Amino acid sequence: MTDEDATIASLKIVVDSTQLDEAIKKLDYIVAAVEKIEKSICKFNADGMPECRPSQNKSPSM
Amino acid sequence: MPTFAEQIAKHVAKYQRQLAHVTQGTVIMVGKALVERSPVGKWSKWSEMGQGLNPMPPYVAGEFVGSWAYSNGTVGKDYPATIDASGYKSMERFMEVKAAPTAARHFLYNNSPYAWVMETGVHPLIKNWRLVSGNHPVQLALMDSKMFVRTAVAQARNIS
Numbered sequence: 565m566t567d568e569d570a571t572i573a574s575l576k577i578v579v580d581s582t583q584l585d586e587a588i589k590k591l592d593y594i595v596a597a598v599e600k601i602e603k604s605i606c607k608f609n610a611d612g613m614p615e616c617r618p619s620q621n622k623s624p625s626m
Numbered sequence: 627m628p629t630f631a632e633q634i635a636k637h638v639a640k641y642q643r644q645l646a647h648v649t650q651g652t653v654i655m656v657g658k659a660l661v662e663r664s665p666v667g668k669w670s671k672w673s674e675m676g677q678g679l680n681p682m683p684p685y686v687a688g689e690f691v692g693s694w695a696y697s698n699g700t701v702g703k704d705y706p707a708t709i710d711a712s713g714y715k716s717m718e719r720f721m722e723v724k725a726a727p728t729a730a731r732h733f734l735y736n737n738s739p740y741a742w743v744m745e746t747g748v749h750p751l752i753k754n755w756r757l758v759s760g761n762h763p764v765q766l767a768l769m770d771s772k773m774f775v776r777t778a779v780a781q782a783r784n785i786s
Contacts, residue, residue: 574701574735575741575742575744575764576733576735576736577660577735577767578731578732578733579649579652581648581649581652581730581732583729584645595631595634595635598631601631602631
């Protein structure tokens, strides 16, 4: 460290919340996933009950 | 009636607000502690020896406490150099965290030329130079850091 560095170096505190990034991304993923499910498979009626379309991939035995 | 997706989105938005409060509340509480623990000295009241060893550039009362700043991502290199013994201007800068990303590295910094002297009590250029007892505002603020996080988490739980 030079004399100049010593006099201008930042006195600082770091609050590191970068680990929250993963949690925030997961929350966004949940929202997107539920929207996708609701649009493509199920609707929820006025009573909050799911009304799902039949699956397009029925097994041979059905 | 909101769709299921809308209901989930509403819950998620609440969780995101809560996470944001934990970060912002912690930063602001740490900042407040820094300001409260930053000395506002009057050079005229220094001892004769202290005045004789006055660090360069000369210390201005209220400059150190008024020159705290906030940045996120990387530590700022600016030096606002506000003369504000109340620390209000510094607190205003810490409030910038409210517009910052929740997940980030948040810096509270002071670039006044003698900031390290104020923290350590040791002048880098003058051998055996010391402030009386030293001040250690950063060290003292960090002593309460766990309490700040716990407080911010408790407050966040009340956010709806």
